[in-house]
Amino acid sequence: SSPSRFLSSSKPPSPASNLRSGVMTGPMGVQPPKLVFRQLFEKESSTYTYLLADVAHPDKPALLIDPVDRTVDRDLSLVKDLGLKLIYAMNTHVHADHITGTGLIKDMVPGVKSVISKASHSKADLLIEAGDKICLGSLFLEVRATPGHTLGCVTYVTGDGLDQPYPRMAFTGDTLLIRGCGRTDFQGGSSSQLYQSVHSQIFTLPKDTLVYPAHDYKGFTVSTVGEEMLYNPRLTKDEETFKSIMENLNLPYPKMIDVAVPANMVCGLQDRAAKA
Amino acid sequence: SSPSRFLSSSKPPSPASNLRSGVMTGPMGVQPPKLVFRQLFEKESSTYTYLLADVAHPDKPALLIDPVDRTVDRDLSLVKDLGLKLIYAMNTHVHADHITGTGLIKDMVPGVKSVISKASHSKADLLIEAGDKICLGSLFLEVRATPGHTLGCVTYVTGDGLDQPYPRMAFTGDTLLIRGCGRTDFQGGSSSQLYQSVHSQIFTLPKDTLVYPAHDYKGFTVSTVGEEMLYNPRLTKDEETFKSIMENLNLPYPKMIDVAVPANMVCGLQDRAAKA
Ligand SMILES: [Fe+2]
Numbered sequence: 001s002s003p004s005r006f007l008s009s010s011k012p013p014s015p016a017s018n019l020r021s022g023v024m025t026g027p028m029g030v031q032p033p034k035l036v037f038r039q040l041f042e043k044e045s046s047t048y049t050y051l052l053a054d055v056a057h058p059d060k061p062a063l064l065i066d067p068v069d070r071t072v073d074r075d076l077s078l079v080k081d082l083g084l085k086l087i088y089a090m091n092t093h094v095h096a097d098h099i100t101g102t103g104l105i106k107d108m109v110p111g112v113k114s115v116i117s118k119a120s121h122s123k124a125d126l127l128i129e130a131g132d133k134i135c136l137g138s139l140f141l142e143v144r145a146t147p148g149h150t151l152g153c154v155t156y157v158t159g160d161g162l163d164q165p166y167p168r169m170a171f172t173g174d175t176l177l178i179r180g181c182g183r184t185d186f187q188g189g190s191s192s193q194l195y196q197s198v199h200s201q202i203f204t205l206p207k208d209t210l211v212y213p214a215h216d217y218k219g220f221t222v223s224t225v226g227e228e229m230l231y232n233p234r235l236t237k238d239e240e241t242f243k244s245i246m247e248n249l250n251l252p253y254p255k256m257i258d259v260a261v262p263a264n265m266v267c268g269l270q271d272r273a274a275k276a
Numbered sequence: 277s278s279p280s281r282f283l284s285s286s287k288p289p290s291p292a293s294n295l296r297s298g299v300m301t302g303p304m305g306v307q308p309p310k311l312v313f314r315q316l317f318e319k320e321s322s323t324y325t326y327l328l329a330d331v332a333h334p335d336k337p338a339l340l341i342d343p344v345d346r347t348v349d350r351d352l353s354l355v356k357d358l359g360l361k362l363i364y365a366m367n368t369h370v371h372a373d374h375i376t377g378t379g380l381i382k383d384m385v386p387g388v389k390s391v392i393s394k395a396s397h398s399k400a401d402l403l404i405e406a407g408d409k410i411c412l413g414s415l416f417l418e419v420r421a422t423p424g425h426t427l428g429c430v431t432y433v434t435g436d437g438l439d440q441p442y443p444r445m446a447f448t449g450d451t452l453l454i455r456g457c458g459r460t461d462f463q464g465g466s467s468s469q470l471y472q473s474v475h476s477q478i479f480t481l482p483k484d485t486l487v488y489p490a491h492d493y494k495g496f497t498v499s500t501v502g503e504e505m506l507y508n509p510r511l512t513k514d515e516e517t518f519k520s521i522m523e524n525l526n527l528p529y530p531k532m533i534d535v536a537v538p539a540n541m542v543c544g545l546q547d548r549a550a551k552a
């Protein structure tokens with residue numbers, strides 16, 4: 001993996017993480033209360049936004065994953081109520097179904113940095129790659145490249161280590177949905193790549209890892225890696241069957257894609273980018 | 277408090293619970309992984325259904341709080357995937373905005389018992405009252421009477437004790453919503469009673485107790501007692517101001533009330549009750 005360019009260097013799993021697996025994974029799991037975590041729902045696009053903060057750190061640093069333009073006020077009001085200092089506004093990928101809130105958030109909260117993958121070919125303050133770590137006080141997220149739904153999709157996974165949240169949490173974007181996955185017919189999508197991404201980058205995580213997707217259309221809020229390995233109707237199939245399923249979905253043309261994709265490549269601030 | 281009539285007796289807070297508060301409430305909180313917990317959303321009525329199970333118990337007993345008729349198939353399919361044995365289908369109160377799924381669930385899963393408060397004057401297998409405990413393997417829920425939105429509203433709270441989930445979780449129905457509360461102008465509602473219920477039965481819980489309401493209309497999924505004590509725009513007011521707020525809401529007549537209330541008083545199986 002490439003050396004990390006921001007904030008912290010990536011390293012192989014530490015002995016401490018093995019110790020934790022051995023010692024703590026019994027009748028008692030340890031959840032450091034330093035993590036404040038909130039899942040937030042945007043109804044029109046059925047999008048989940050996630051708020052994470054390290055409240056044990058004096059600054060109470062916080063980040064938002066996949067904020068939506070329409071719900072920025074709600075999200076920032078919660079950040080304020082909880083006394084958090086927002087430092088990152090991140091996307092898992094360039095969304096085609098809604099406008100990201102990252103640009104608005106940058107306008108409204110000075111100092112916030114927008115984050116997206118370098119592979120998305122978008123503008124943002126931090127362009128992250130596989131192996132990077134995003135630090136939040138003493139917590140961190142690992143970046144895993146999970147292309148397939150789009151070329152630049154990433155999955156953010158909470159750290160491995162005794163002092164990190166247990167079970168781990170994977171923010172999978174549209175790569176892995178609960179009992180489903182994102183479409184692969186636009187934005188440099190590839191069913192073969194999505195299949196490889198899920199199997200190599202997500203299904204290799206501990207089975208109790210919590211799966212938090214960017215969307216759910218049936219009212220599910222969370223799943224686990226183990227559950228999706230057993231019950232995902234698409235990704236439990238072999239690769240050829242999976243590719244044939246994805247080729248025969250016959251989905252309509254994404255309604256907002258022509259507006260949302262260009263906007264989201266500049267943090268949702270399309271007009272300003274056009275003027276600049 | 278009245279002696280418990282089902283499954284277990286209620287008792288005052290045990291020394292173990294004080295010990296836990298002293299010992300565990302520091303940098304590390306303990307979350308027994310024996311609890312499997314899922315929050316589920318029904319979009320049309322913005323209702324949250326909750327699934328709880330004790331997966332450390334050989335039977336993996338499970339219960340559902342506030343299931344909705346339209347999403348019973350989803351809920352039971354999740355119960356099946358997780359290998360759980362559903363034993364209770366519970367309501368926090370007689371809902372006026374959707375039809376409960378408890379009757380359908382009883383039909384589809386033999387042995388499941390429906391649960392509602394005695395004060396709701398409804399039919400169910402278990403009619404619970406303040407002080408009762410509902411056991412789920414080695415986990416349990418306390419019943420707290422929280423009238424005000426309806427005469428029969430209860431709040432179910434996870435147990436106090438070293439072997440119970442930490443932080444505690446309160447399933448508040450429509451008594452306390454995130455930054456709001458249920459209306460008090462129908463079904464034996466009373467703003468004065470709701471105010472007293474929240475202050476005496478919910479705001480007296482530990483501040484880190486998680487608040488899981490029956491509805492949210494803005495996409496919030498959870499709050500805490502401490503957060504609502506500080507930021508609930510209604511319940512932070514004095515009682516007179518609260519009553520005046522509730523009297524001046526000018527809400528429309530509840531759309532489904534004439535269908536839903538009679539149906540929900542017989543677990544959503546109105547036609548069958550009429551024929552019987
Ligand atoms: Fe997407």
Ligand SMILES: [Fe+2]
Nearest residue numbers: 371372450458
């Ligand atoms: Fe209600």
